[in-house]
Amino acid sequence: MKELPHGSGGWLKKKSREYLIKALLYGAAFVFLLLISTPRLPTHIIPPDFDNSVTLFAIVPVVGAYLNLREYIACNRGMEGERRVKQLLDSEFGAGYYIINDVEYVYDEKKNSKANIDHIILGPNGIFVIETKATAGDITYKKDFWYPPFRLSPSKQVGFNRSWVKKTIDEAKALGFTIWVEPIIVFIK
Secondary structure: OEEOOOOOOOHHHHHHHHHHHHHHHHHHHHHHHHHHHOOOOOOOOOOOOHHHHHHHHOHHHHHHHHHHHHHHHHHHHHHHHHHHHHHHHHHHOOOOOEEEEEEEEEEEOOOOEEEEEEEEEEEOOEEEEEEEEEOOOOOEEEOOEEEOOOOOOHHHHHHHHHHHHHHHHHHHOOOOOOOOEEEEEEEEO
């Protein structure tokens, strides 16, 4: 399988970096609030009733750091899952197949909202849009309800991505015929 270069990429890496920076900023805010609210430290500020309100307010950065670290870990798990799926695809598909990895696109130009397609495979038997989910444990699915819950339903996500690829091909009039784009969800531990 041959990889086709493209101008996009690194979507999960960018998101991972954003979450790590936010987590570190929340952590720094917590340390700052802790330093100014601890009575035995020289940084302590004495105004009345300041200690309790600052101590309570310190919960906000702790929660923010926790949530952002959780997202950072999820992004890293996703990057590892996508890498493993790419390796599997490379080993299973031979000549005649092409892969495009990590395609970022704008789905709402007014809001500049972006989405990401993990893998697009072009082959003699069609075009496949693959959404990778790196998760452990059992997964239950009924209609568009998934357990454990995902930020966005994987079936909806791969459906949106499939529609975008199909629309892009149709608008480009690259082919003189209608082509089916097959959505696939891959779960990897």
